[in-house]
Amino acid sequence: MGVSQRLKSRFRKFLQRPGTTVDLAPFRKxxxxxxxxxxxxxxxxxxxLTAAAQEASDxxxxxxxxxEAARxxxxxxxxxxQLLGxxxxxxxxxxxxxxxxxxxxTAAIAAYGHVRLGRGPVHVLTVNDYxxxxxxxxxxxxxxxxxxTxxxxxxxxxxxxxxAAYLSDVTYVSVSEAGFDYLRDQLVTDVTDRVQRELATAIVDEADSILIDEARVPMVLAGSITTESxxxxxxxxxxRDLRSGKDFEVADDGRSVAFTEAGLQRVEEKLGGVDLYADDQVEHLSAVNVALHAHALLRRDVDYIVRNGSVELIDEMRGRVAQRRRWPDGLQAAVEAKEGLSATAEGEVLDTITVQAYIALYATVCGMTATAxxxxxxxxxxxxxxxAVxxxxxxxxxxxxxxxxYSVHDDRDRALVEEIQIAHDKGRPVLIGTLDVKASELLAKQLAAAGIPCNVLNAKNDAEEATIIAEAGAVGAVTVSTQMAGRGVDIxxxxxxxxxxxxxVExxxxxxxxxxxxxxxxxxxQLRGRAGRQGDPGGSVFFVSLEDELVTRHAGDILPxxxxxxxxxxxxxxxxxxxxEHAQRVAEGVNHEIHRNTWRYSVVIEQQRIALAERRERLLTSEVAAIMLLERSPEKAKETDEDVLSDAGRAIALYHLDRLWAEHLAELSEVREGVHLRALGKLDPLDExxxxxxxAFQDLFTKIEARTIETFEEADLSEGWQPERAEIVRPSATWTYLVHDNPFGSELDRLIAAVGRRLTAGN
Structure with a gap:
């Protein structure tokens, strides 16, 4: 069965498989x-009561x-x-x-229970700091x-x-901060510098958002490096001045763009008549292609906003700024250049772990959400x-x-404003969910032109989120907001x-x-669920245009x-x-397949990470490095003071382990980027x-040992152990960020999307 046929089979299973849920009868009893x-x-x-709480065991x-404690x-x-939950x-x-x-x-009672049942400490993982x-x-x-505590x-x-927070019985922390703390703890050279304890139990708030939507998002710990041009x-x-249709052409799905012959010639002339496809022009060709993607496909106030002199990415699932998120593969710098901003440092990746892999480190995982x-x-x-529903x-x-x-945007927008006007004139509060920042601002202008005052909540003013949402149920309130998932405030x-x-109510x-x-x-x-809470009356409706991107991209072929x-x-x-309805299911299927594809690649990396972490833990907490040096470099080791040998051996071995792991991650990143081209030669990209x-990983431990011995033998230990003299200085600065999905995907991602579109014609 070919790649295309396998993908079609999976899509159909995804679209047809019914869900099953947990029987609540044992809990009800x-x-x-x-x-x-x-x-x-x-x-x-x-x-x-507190004394009794310490004795609870079922x-x-x-x-x-x-x-009783909550009462x-x-x-x-x-x-x-809530007790069933x-x-x-x-x-x-x-x-x-x-x-x-x-x-x-519900989560607080469960967290208490996990601690009492011996599964502490408990981390309640949230979607944001607030x-x-x-x-x-x-x-x-x-x-x-x-x-x-x-x-x-x-x-x-x-x-x-x-x-101090992680020493508590229960710690509330955003999933990204918890992941960043884990990464930093993996690079300490002294056990006392760690901040986290064991990863015992995670209660995941907004579980579908964190476990599915953000599962493949890599959390990155980077270090400073010197850069040239x-x-x-x-x-x-x-x-910047290239024109669509003349100098470049955008694919129908909006996920790729290519130069025309004329456009390529213009760029090559600007570069002094070079041939961009010559072997010595690889860097220029890559930079120009990335810049073209940023110029032609990434949209301000849809994919990102510019605020306080920087580019801030928008989380499409939540409609708010994705904190500390960067696009990969030079796209971030390309958008910053497009907007006339200085490039922010990306640095060298010292370590990285996906949200999914981090969650998997917990011994016990559970979660809660309104949509699972x-x-x-x-x-x-x-x-x-x-x-469990x-x-x-x-x-x-x-x-x-x-x-x-509606058949067209204009009719839909006109009817939308009229519907809001009718409700507002009566005093009924209205909450309108839009797909992106640009749409929210356009609707706000249309409402203002109709004399309807409104509050706008989007990525540009998310600091005011709690206040705006809290008053969205007031008489006559009209609130325009990007997606409501994970807002965390009741109306x-x-x-x-x-x-x-x-x-x-009336x-x-x-x-x-x-x-x-x-x-x-x-x-x-999630948007619908903002109305009708706890038996309240409420109503919901969606206004859809056949010109909406969701419909044109995934159902254009089956529309009459x-x-x-x-x-x-x-x-x-x-x-x-x-x-x-079908367009939406296919879009979900596309995202599911991309998730599965990404996960298949990350499995081997996570297995390697676990093996490396075990090796690092032994180096950090035992005398393994000193023993190795005594065996492999006995003369110098015996001449060295025992304490110096212990400190030097540990520091040198940890340095080279961390250094080689960073190099290994960089190598895998390059392989991952280019491996799909081999699919054109009928080779399986995952196998490749x-x-x-x-x-490459099998060679890693041999290299760590060899470099450790080489550095030890060259080091001057006559005046004790000094890392600077051994030239094993770690980065002068480290920082963390999340890698946003490349909005254009890999070659295989685009193949998956294409299969999804073809399926719409067959169903």
Whole structure:
């Protein structure tokens, strides 16, 4: 079976496979026993309750005591469904709980239970710093009554603050900060410099976002290196005045661009008549191609924003700035050049680990989110996690209308503004979700022209997020926001103080409108879920245009040429309804296959990392290096003071291990970038990658030993151990960042996308 056929087979399985969820019956059976403990626990004073909390050893007692601690600390008695969620987390499941159902308290009770069951310390992994600090401070009174300590880590935390936070029983930290701390701990030369303890239990908030959407995102620890010229900035000037259609052509899917003969000739003339495809012009050719991609395909206020003199990438799943995120392969520098900004340092990669690989280091993993079922198969495939769907405490009475589909953008936008106007005139609060920053700003202008005031929440003002979202349920409020996934703030009817709640309820509650379908149903469901929380009334509808990129890219071939529509441009055609739904499923399938493809490559690297980490741990915590030197360089070793031999051997061996690992990662990165070209020769890219990666790693330990002995024999140890004199100085500065997906993908990624488009014609 060829690559194309295998991909088609997987796509069909992805589109057709039903999801399965965990049976809640065993958890429900415990609820009567939990409630039976309530009266006795209420009679205990705080000191006695804390003492009882230290003795809990099963789900029933953990849940009962957790409920009582929350009642006293927060005046919140956990609902039965929250206890079901906590028991699901204690059973290492992903709990799907609707927006507004109290996931934060559920996680706190589960964290307490994991500690009591001997699975501590517990890390509650969040999507951002704001939620890490907010939730830790919010739940601290509960933990105090349970006799546990709690800490939090953010980007601004010092090493001392991080170490103290990780010493707590429960630590709240964004997944990226936790990963960065792990990477830094992997490079310490003294055990006391570490900040983390063992990675025992992770409770993953917004589990689908972190475990699926961000799973393949590499977290990077970089070190300073000296650089010479910057060919990308020169290339940016060369392509700045090139025109689409004349000098270059963009592919239909918007993911690739190529020079025309005329365009290539113009660039070569600007470079003095060089042949860009000559062997000595590889660097120039690469820089020019990257600059052309940045110029033609990456869009300001869609893919990135420019703020405070720097390029900030936008997380397409959340519609907000992706903190400390960079594009790979020179794209970051190319966009900075395009915008007339100085290039920021990328540095040499000292170590890197994907979010997925980092999470896998925990002995116990569980999570919670409002939207897990859609990715249940992937959670099972990559993490062996099952989904437990927790029912809502109150019946969901939200009115979800069918999509309103329009043939063109103009008709859709006009109808959208009219719909908002009608609701606003009544005083009904409206929340409109847009697909990107540019769309949110355009809609805000259209609303202003119609005399409708609105608040805009997007990547440019995400610092005001909590305030804007908290008031989105006030009478007459109109809030325009990019994606709502991971926002972490409930919208209360009548405003944050709920003073006008009754009036908003009479008006039908919060009205959520999507101004287009996202590539992921989960993101759309997160938006819908902002209305109808805890049995509140509410409504939702999506306005879709057949000119939307999702539809044109993934369903253009199956749209009828003349769909049925009314005088207002609203399409009423079952085939069109099917096409929109199918486009979204295919987009999800494409992303799933790209995830699987990336994961297949990372498996071998993670196996190598684990083996290397074990070797490094032995070097760091034992006398392995000194013993090796005694065996391989006996004369000098015996002449050296024992303490000096121990310190020097350890430092030299660790230096070369870290140095060679960085070189190995750089080599694998180059192999990974070029390996898909071999697919053109009918070779399996993954097999070719393994053929390069495995022997390269096998040579690594031999090289570490050889270089360690060579440096030791050349080092002057007459005045004790001084790393500078042995020329093993580590980088003068290190920093961390996340690598954003290359928006254009690899050659195989584009093949996967092409197969997805072809499948739309066959289904």
């Amino acid at each position: 415990r609820l009567p026993a939990i409630e039976a403990r309530e009266e006795a626990l209420r009679e205990l004073d705080d000191e006695a 789900f029933t007692e953990v849940s009962a005591i957790g409920r 006293r600390a927060l005046d919140q008695r956990a609902y039965d469904v 906590a028991m699901a987390l204690l059973s290492s499941k992903v709990a799907e709980m609707a927006t507004g159902e109290g996931k934060t308290l 939620l890490a600090r907010r939730d830790a401070e919010w739940m601290e009174p509960v933990y105090t009554r349970l006799g546990l 709690v800490g939090w880590v953010t980007e601004t935390s010092t090493p001392e603050e991080r170490r 910057d060919p990308v900035h020169e290339a940016a000037e060369l392509v 079922v859609h990715v249940g198969e992937q959670l099972r495939e990559y993490f062996k996690l099952e989904v 927790i029912p809502s405490n109150a019946e969901n009475i939200r009115d979800d209308e069918p999509d309103r589909i 209360r009817l009548g405003g944050s103080d709920e003073k006008d709640r009754d009036r908003v 008006l039908g509650g919060l009205y959520v409108i999507g101004s287009g379908r996202h590539d992921s149903r989960r993101v759309d469901d 040429s003349s769909p049925r529509m009314d005088m207002d441009g609203v399409v009423h055609d079952d085939q069109v309804d099917y096409a929109v 990658f393994h053929r390069a990666a495995v022997p």
